[in-house]
Amino acid sequence: MPTRHLYLLRHGAADALGELTDVGERQSDLVGRRLAALPIDAVWHSPLPRAVRCARVIGTHLPGATVREAPELVDHVPHVPAQLPPEWAPFFDGYDAEEATAGEAQAAALTARFARPAAIETHEVLVTHAYPVAWLVRHALDAPPARWLGLNCGNTALTAIEYRDGTAPTLLLYNDMGHLPPDLRWTGFGTCTRP
Template sequence: MAQRTLYLVRHGAADALGQLTDDGREQARLIGRRLARAPIDVVWHSPLPRAVDSARIIAAEMPRVLVDEAAELVDNVPFVPEPAGISPSWKGFFDGYDRGEAEAGRRTADALAARFCKPNGQGRRATHEVVVTHAYPIAWIVREVLNAPPEQWMALSGVANAALTVIEFNDGEPPNVVMFNDLSHLPAELRWTGFAGGGQV
């Protein structure tokens, strides 16, 4: 059995002001219902309102679970490649990023990895932790546990709203990515693939 299991969840769908939509609230309720079957110890969340509200809705499906903020989970660009290493499809995204912003983003990403990308430590009890955050931090955590190059986070950033990613940690073993971006708890009309045009599957 895994010593530490992380259930990474992107917040529910949000509007342009960062507030959950009706669809986003329903997505959060459905992922909460799915996660209620696991022995969850804590629901961590980003400080941003769309993640805070998603975490509260998720936790409501599992009474008496601890809900707490983790500043490291904030929406954040974790790594800015050198200009020569940026693919044409990402060039516009990185326009205007200066060195100070890139360094601050990397510090946050390193703090995120230090807190969430390791087992509990020898002799400590097993834990099951829900982590409600954003697409980029999830991509960074998955990249980190796969020991992929830092720029690889961009290839993992198409995380859907209320998608589930599960990672298990055990002392002395490589982390195990059990699933990535799973949407099986959502009906078709609430699934978002990340493809242009908002395609659903």
């Protein structure tokens, strides 16, 4: 039975203008080296500059893989809960119904394109942003839509999901930073205690 292997990652660390920093370049190089051990067919990336650059760096380690843009991977809020958890209310302050509808349409396009089995065995890397990664993990686990909230991921942390016909998706790995030395881990998260 053919399996679609998706390797999801948030782009490397970026500056306030959305460009990769030196840390982000190093993170991208290291995750590319890790992925080089796999038979990667394609690297898909968001159209935003930080994801584009990260995908290109990764692609230097995967000479047989194509590197292409996928607009479904753009950064977006996939779902706004009807009943907001109080701790998330400031995040959604000013977020209107039109933006929420557009985000839900973007999330539907993302899952329709990538969260499904393929006709042939594939190994694909998706270089995207924290919210699309959270949405795809939530989808794979068949969790309620609001559960994407709080599923954060570090820059270039690796998540792996497998899709096969007739079975539920399999989440193999979530937010794995094993390819990063300690000084490059935990970027992209807020301040808090780290394991």
